[in-house]
Amino acid sequence: GENVEQHPSTLSVQEGDSAVIKCTYSDSASNYFPWYKQELGKRPQLIIDIRSNVGEKKDQRIAVTLNKTAKHFSLHITETQPEDSAVYFCAAGLRGGYNKLIFGAGTRLAVHP
């Protein structure tokens, strides 16, 4: 069935370093790949997304890359700050089924001052 794998499950970096989170999806029909940030007890917040017709997208310190052939997509955060600490989820949206999202397991990012 539909599946999204996400790595690593935890990531610890020093402030100012870069952080990279990788995801792999199984359904080749997926065409929408959002990334969400979730703080403890809060709702997921969309931080960036990419469509299958684009290979890379950047928004200030955040960038996402997509390799459709390999069915991989990655989140890159540069110049990390302590407020970037949270759980990050990738997701893949399926073309059918009202574009439902299948989420990865999440990455707990800790940025140490």
Added chain:
Amino acid sequence: GAVVSQHPSRVICKSGTSVKIECRSLDFQATTMFWYRQFPKQSLMLMATSNEGSKATYEQGVEKDKFLINHASLTLSTLTVTSAHPEDSSFYICSARDTDDLTYEQYFGPGTRLTVT
């Protein structure tokens, strides 16, 4: 814009009772809403897709008679957990897609923490 609310934010109920959770899109119309369940330190698991005016589509393994979904208007979907048991305790989050938005973005509600005693 694109605000989704949920009510209640927290609820405690006794085993065997039913609980209704509301999900509302406040400033847009949502033909499609989604219900997720999230256990502590785990991912969001899609339970069902709710469509206005039609029956919900449940994911494999989700009991439709246990988790009743009604999407009676373009701004409201409800999830009723029937005959709740302690194992139903969880964080339930809804999301909604803007009917007029050509992107696929989903806007999430703040979640409802259900505790069944």
